[in-house]
Amino acid sequence: MKLDQLQLNTKYLDSVNKEFYQLLDATPLDDAFLISYNKKLCDEIGLDYEECETQEFVDFINGKKILDGSIPYSMVYAGHQFGSFVPKLGDGRAINLGSINNWHLQTKGSGLTNYSRQGDGRAVLRSSIREYIISEAMNALDIPTTRALAIIGSEHNVYRGAFDIQKGAVVLRASDSWIRIGTFEYFARTKNPKKSLSQLADFVISENYTHLENDENKYEKFFYELVDKTAVLIAKWQAYGFMHGVMNTDNMSVSGVTIDYGPFSFMDYFEKHCICNHTDFEGRYSYNNQPYIAKWNLFVLADSLSFITNFENLKQYLDTFFSLHERAYLELMNKRLGLDINLSGDRNLDLILKLLNALENSKIDYNLFFYKLSQIENIDDFSSILDNCIDPTQMQNWLVDYKKALLLNPRAQNKKCEEMKKVNPKYIIKNYMLQEAIEKAEESDFKLVNDLLNIASNPFAKHEEFERYAKATPLEFANIKLSCSS
Ligand code: AMP
Numbered sequence: 455m456k457l458d459q460l461q462l463n464t465k466y467l468d469s470v471n472k473e474f475y476q477l478l479d480a481t482p483l484d485d486a487f488l489i490s491y492n493k494k495l496c497d498e499i500g501l502d503y504e505e506c507e508t509q510e511f512v513d514f515i516n517g518k519k520i521l522d523g524s525i526p527y528s529m530v531y532a533g534h535q536f537g538s539f540v541p542k543l544g545d546g547r548a549i550n551l552g553s554i555n556n557w558h559l560q561t562k563g564s565g566l567t568n569y570s571r572q573g574d575g576r577a578v579l580r581s582s583i584r585e586y587i588i589s590e591a592m593n594a595l596d597i598p599t600t601r602a603l604a605i606i607g608s609e610h611n612v613y614r615g616a617f618d619i620q621k622g623a624v625v626l627r628a629s630d631s632w633i634r635i636g637t638f639e640y641f642a643r644t645k646n647p648k649k650s651l652s653q654l655a656d657f658v659i660s661e662n663y664t665h666l667e668n669d670e671n672k673y674e675k676f677f678y679e680l681v682d683k684t685a686v687l688i689a690k691w692q693a694y695g696f697m698h699g700v701m702n703t704d705n706m707s708v709s710g711v712t713i714d715y716g717p718f719s720f721m722d723y724f725e726k727h728c729i730c731n732h733t734d735f736e737g738r739y740s741y742n743n744q745p746y747i748a749k750w751n752l753f754v755l756a757d758s759l760s761f762i763t764n765f766e767n768l769k770q771y772l773d774t775f776f777s778l779h780e781r782a783y784l785e786l787m788n789k790r791l792g793l794d795i796n797l798s799g800d801r802n803l804d805l806i807l808k809l810l811n812a813l814e815n816s817k818i819d820y821n822l823f824f825y826k827l828s829q830i831e832n833i834d835d836f837s838s839i840l841d842n843c844i845d846p847t848q849m850q851n852w853l854v855d856y857k858k859a860l861l862l863n864p865r866a867q868n869k870k871c872e873e874m875k876k877v878n879p880k881y882i883i884k885n886y887m888l889q890e891a892i893e894k895a896e897e898s899d900f901k902l903v904n905d906l907l908n909i910a911s912n913p914f915a916k917h918e919e920f921e922r923y924a925k926a927t928p929l930e931f932a933n934i935k936l937s938c939s940s
């Protein structure tokens with residue numbers, strides 16, 4: 455399809471009252487240029503590659519070209535940020551362009567909106583590159599996520615501190631929804647919450663839960679399904695060592711996808727209480743807290759939905775969150791370990807908890823451990839793992855137990871490797887890799903951005919030129935905290 459054939463739909467504007475959005479034009483960046491576009495997502499949307507190499511495509515992302523059917527708008531929402539309620543947030547730097555085949559397109563960094571508060575409406579190159587690449591990495595690991603179609607850079611100065619002058623960039627993001635728990639919180643605090651909330655919930659259901667449209671308990675069931683999806687999402691994050699970093703309610707999607715990437719990290723060395731966000735002093739969003747926070751956020755949603763549902767029913771369903779989360783986590787961890795979950799009375803919970811301790815004490819790169827394990831052909835030789843441990847003692851003991859678990863399943867020896875390989879990628883995108891790509895990009899060299907995008911999209915493949923990225927994160931870059939400045 456040609457760019458001009460993309461026919462966008464702005465149903466949100468017809469679904470809710472005017473007070474919930476602002477119609478506006480982007481403020482284009484100066485001297486914008488294309489940095490990269492994502493062929494995989496082009497295929498999914500049906501956009502021809504050549505279209506992305508035109509000036510028109512840059513103009514489209516930069517807000518200078520409006521496609522057919524598009525009515526650009528920003529949405530208002532509220533949110534609990536680090537546990538404190540902020541009554542009015544919103545797309546302070548994002549503009550929605552409309553949707554095509556349920557891909558809701560949105561630019562991030564497009565200038566001031568009514569919801570910019572003290573911000574400048576801009577996004578800098580570094581955070582834009584991080585979001586662009588990591589959303590593809592998540593997708594390739596089958597972790598539900600928003601996506602990114604392209605990124606443009608510019609010569610536009612953006613100030614992030616007295617001595618920190620950056621260049622503005624825009625990422626064209628795509629998601630099945632941009633509605634957040636915080637959107638429901640905002641609607642619940644308006645004059646006629648019942649009416650507004652049912653409009654919002656109806657919109658979400660019509661976009662993301664279509665099978666519930668004619669169900670008499672559609673609002674409750676929407677909540678139940680989101681509880682299920684979120685439990686699975688967090689389980690996947692944790693099984694791959696992912697930390698979001700800012701799980702505020704305005705950064706939690708009502709379609710159950712990972713949304714709004716900031717100081718995220720794929721953990722380098724396993725630490726239960728790892729914190730990736732430099733400003734998260736109390737570890738509210740630490741690795742281990744993520745399921746608790748997700749449940750807390752869903753409780754906030756239940757509270758908002760209480761105007762149009764039976765709150766007690768929602769609360770009761772929410773109580774299943776931890777068991778759903780545990781089940782999904784154990785399923786994926788068993789897969790990653792090549793074990794048959796059904797052969798163990800406790801679904802190998804004890805073995806997995808022991809593994810986490812062994813990982814923490816042996817200081818082996820978390821995802822490298824799984825990759826090496828999936829490559830082992832002789833279960834009497836675990837040297838490729840032990841050689842990567844700084845202190846192998848606990849790991850050695852754990853491997854004895856692991857071997858016993860493996861031997862419970864005679865099928866395992868043959869089939870194990872193939873199944874394991876599908877969930878244990880050779881490459882995980884770490885912060886230090888993104889940092890290298892950012893530093894090159896800041897010197898106008900975008901090759902590594904494109905190479906990393908390729909690795910992120912194909913993490914199970916061999917990338918000969920990038921063997922170094924298949925190794926453990928160098929210690930000096932391991933488990934560092936990042937700031938939110940973006
Ligand atoms: P985030 O931390 O990116 O999830 O953003 C939290 C809130 O701050 C959202 O309402 C954003 O739109 C807003 N925000 C973040 N950065 C900016 C910025 N540079 N300009 C305007 N609003 C911003």
Ligand code: MG
Pocket residue numbers: 704705714
């Ligand atoms: Mg956000």
